[in-house]
Amino acid sequence: MEKNRLGTSNLFVSKLGLGCMSLGTDPTKARGIIEAALEEGVNYFDTADLYDHGVNETIVGEALKHVRSQVVIATKVGNRWNEDGQGWHWDASKAYIKEAVKQSLKRLQTEYIDLYQLHGGMIEDNIEETIEAFEELKSEGIIRYYGISSIRPNVIREYVSKSSIVSVMMQYSLLDRRPEETIMDLLEQKRISIVTRGPVAKGIFSSNGLKKIPESGYMNYSYAKIKSLLEQLQEQLVSDKRSLTELALQFNLAHKPVAAVVAGASSIEQLRTNAKAVNAKPLTAEELHILRSLTVQNQYESHR
Template sequence: MKKNRLGQSDLHVSALGLGCMSLGTDEKTAFPILEAALEAGINYFDTADLYDFGQNEQILGKFFKQNRENVIIASKAGNKWQENKEGWTWDASKAYIKEAAKQSLKRLDTDYIDLYQLHGGTLDDPIEETIEAFEELKAEGYIRYYGISSIRPNVIREYVKRSNIVSVMMQYSILDRRPEEEALPLLHDSGISVVTRGPVAKGLLSDNYLKKLRAKGYLDYSEEELRSTLEGLQARFEGKRSILEAAVQYNLSNPAVATVIAGASSVEQLQENARAVNSIALTQDEQKVIQAVSKASFYKDHR
């Protein structure tokens, strides 16, 4: 599988990364998926302290204990579970970020995290203090590089100006093209990579889209608009490539994007995602077709 450099770092990440949130807590289910990911050439594994109250990190730590140096593990912090585990609060303070990193290291059973990310962020955060936490963690050898996971253009802009982030993780798909107007050009020009999540829009961008259609639509698509767009995609790519292939290749066609993160709850689903990523890149004409049938939305909120 093709690998791309992540920002200005020396990390080279597979074009498809495994979003580990959907692995669950049963090793008998999770381990075969992780093994299949390695067999497919995936080297990038995305987790967070929030997932399954830290059990997700523990599963990765146990599985990768013997071949830690061959994989890139990305985790996140900032969301703090309440004591009753019924919800979480936001904490971007230096003290919390540094402590959260050390707790993640214990669960991952590793000496370092390759990419440590702020799991959100607002302009009300103590941004300089937050950046200090990541810089100190890097200087102390606990993390190799850091980034943020955010869809907020104003927050992204602040970190581009004030920090040494190598990546920004954000939702991006054919049905959510909001990053195209502001975030993607800014990050590409700044030498910062984009890690995309939600490339198949909760399963809508698949050949089984009819089963996923919902009355409330999706983002700023009404149900009717959604159906029309998906039918348009199917009609234009039928016999040439699957909607899934078109979806992941659309993400990868943007020069800012280094890797597409997709979850998998089965080996078969992971293999299907890998085939889509390994398929032939979109032509410029195919990209234009996609843009013609979908909305060029932009961020009205999230600022």
Template sequence: MKKRQLGSSDLYVSEIGLGCMSLGTDYKKAQSVIEAALAEGINYFDTADLYDFGENEEIVGKALRSVREQVIIATKAGNRWTDAKDSWTWDPSKAYIKEAVKQSLRRLDTDYIDLYQLHGGTIEDRIEETIEAFEELRAEGYIKYYGISSIRPNVIREYVQKSNMVSVMMQYSMLDRRPEEEVLPLLHEKGISVVTRGTVAKGMLSDRMLEKATAKGYLDYTPEELEEILPLLKEKLAPSRSLTEVAIQYNLSNPAVASVVAGASTVQQVKENARAAGAALLAQEEIQLIRSITKSNKYEQHR
């Protein structure tokens, strides 16, 4: 599988990353999915301390222990479970992040984290303090690089201006083109990579498209619009290939994107995602066709 440089770092991530949130808590099943990903050439594994109360990190660390030096482990912090574990609070403070990383290192059973990400962020945060925490963790050798996971343009701009982050994880797809106009060009210009999530739009950009569409619609698409647009995308762009393939290739066609993080709970899903990454590139005419069929959404909030 092809690899792309992550921002200005020396990390080269596979074009498909494994989103580990959907692995579940059955270790043997999760291990089979992770081993399938390794067999497909996937080297980028994304988790978070929030997932399954930290058990996800434990599973990922255990499954990757024998290949630790050959893989890139990304995890996240900032969401703090309550004692009752029935909800979480937002805590991007320096004190919390510097404690959270130690717990993640213990669960992952590793001496360092390749990419440590802020799991959200608001414009009201003490952003300089958060950046200071990440910079100190780098200097202390706990993490190699850091980034944020955010769709908020105002927060992203602050980190672009004030930090040495190498990546931003964000939702992006053919149905959610909000980052295209203002966020992706900015990050590309600054040499900061994008790692995408939500690429198949909750399954709507797959061959189960209408089955996955909801009565509420999706973003600014009404259910009626989805019923029209999804079959049209399939007809025009994927008559002899999967819509998932088109969706993944659409994201990878943007020069700001380094990797598409795709969740998988079965070996078959891993193989399908890997096959999609290795498929033929979209022609410029196909990209333009996608943009003519779908909406050029805009971020209305977080200004």
């Protein structure tokens, strides 16, 4: 599988990253999916300390320890579980980040984290202090690089101007084109990579897409609009050579600053479908034009 450089870092990540949140808590099943990903050439695995109270990191670390030097492990910090374990709160303080990373290292069974990401972020945070925490971890060799996972333009701009982030993870799909408004151009100019998540929009752009459409719609699309869009895509672009999933993932990869598409997989079959989609031929100019004309250029309504 083709790999792309992540920002200005020395990390080269596969075009498809495995979003580990959907692996579940069964180690055997999860390991099977991770092994299938490795077989397909995936080297980029994204988890977070929040997922399943840290169990996800433990499963990922155990499954990857035999190939540790060959993979890129990304995890996240910032969402802190309450003491009763019944919910979490936001904590981007330096003290918490430097303590939380120690626990992630233990669960992942590794001496370093390739990409450590702030799992959100608010404009009200003490951003300078948060950056200081990441920079210290980097200088100490505990993390190799850091980034943020955010859909808030105002937060992203702060980190772009004040930190040495190499990537921004953000939601992006045919139904959520908000990053195109201002963020994509900015990140491309600064040589900061985008890692996209949610490319199939909760399964809408899959073989069972019609069954996956929420009755309440998705983003600013109603149920009827999504149904109509899928029908138009089936009529104009889907064929024996092109699936909805291919169109969705290749749409993400058609944008220059996008280094990788992180997609979840709850089965080996789903993982292989995603791998086939990213290994397919890139979209033609005509296909890209049709996809853009059939969908809406959304805009951020808050945190601008």
